[in-house]
Amino acid sequence: MAIETLPEPSMPIATGPLRPRFGFLTSTPIIAVATVCLLLVVAMSILAPWLAPHDPTLLAPAQRLKPASEQFPLGTDAFGRDVLSRIIYGGRISLLIGFGATVVSIAFGLLIGLFSGFFRWLDAVLMRIMDGVMAIPAILLAIAVVSLSGASVSTVMIAITIPEIPRVARLVRSVVLSAREEPYVEAAISLGSALPKIMWRHLLPNTIAPLIVQGTNFCAAAILTEAILSFLGAGISPETPTWGNIMAEGRQYFQIKPSLIFWPGLLLSIAILSVNLIGDAARDALDPRMKQREGK
Secondary structure, eight states: OOOOOOOOOOOOSTTSOOOOOOGGGGSSHHHHHHHHHHHHHHHHHHTHHHHOSSOTTOOOGGGTTOOOOSSSTTOBOTTSOBHHHHHHHHHHHHHHHHHHHHHHHHHHHHHHHHHHHHOHHHHHHHHHHHHHHHTSOHHHHHHHHHHHHOSOHHHHHHHHHTTTHHHHHHHHHHHHHHHTTSHHHHHHHHTTOOHHHHIIIIIHHHHHHHHHHHHHHHHHHHHHHHHHHHHTTSSSOTTSOOHHHHHHHHGGGTTTOTHHHHHHHHHHHHHHHHHHHHHHHHHHHHOHHHHHHHHO
């Protein structure tokens, strides 16, 4: 007697490790230009020791506020330091904090969101803690953390990361709450699959697309927040070249030498605008609702 077998339930595409396609980075001319600009800024920062013509921290009072010349292509600042070298090196700290804060916030927010969305008894406790953190304005919390712990790259990164963790956690939680009600997740739970396997194979892949979008948006915000903290004197120590520090030092001489603010501000704007454009393209490419609207 033949044994009739039930057909396997249809499962969503995102049940295995997600391999996102990055074709959206060149989907339109504007996005392609933004991608190239961001890559150039990142390459400039990585290759700073070889591209910078001078030591960015070398003081030369006799050369202070010199105009652009062959020796100093963008002139010097109030301490005789080469502006071009400081701008090139400044991108290293600004981008490091932006990308680093994004990775750390996503790592912690993902972990909290997964457990909060999967375990109902843990959800109330974790989400109330996240709500408490979100109630504090991000910039004020960052200033408080830096003031209490001292100005350093790691401290500023932590100060920028803390306010973002609740937002990532709530995003992941909403995805997990929706995904855990799907039949394939309930079937995996009924069959006694191990918790790490359920989270890795069935829940985690569903969070990748929204996290990519959230990460790009936060990366731009983190770069801007670092510049704001440095500009206000609550960020990295002034002698360390960052785009915010360079603009903060140059504001006193803006009327006689506006280039001290213009050039670092230009690179900061290019980096933030490029990341935001890439984030918008990622949202359009990875959000199924956007695809449905285009289909209509």
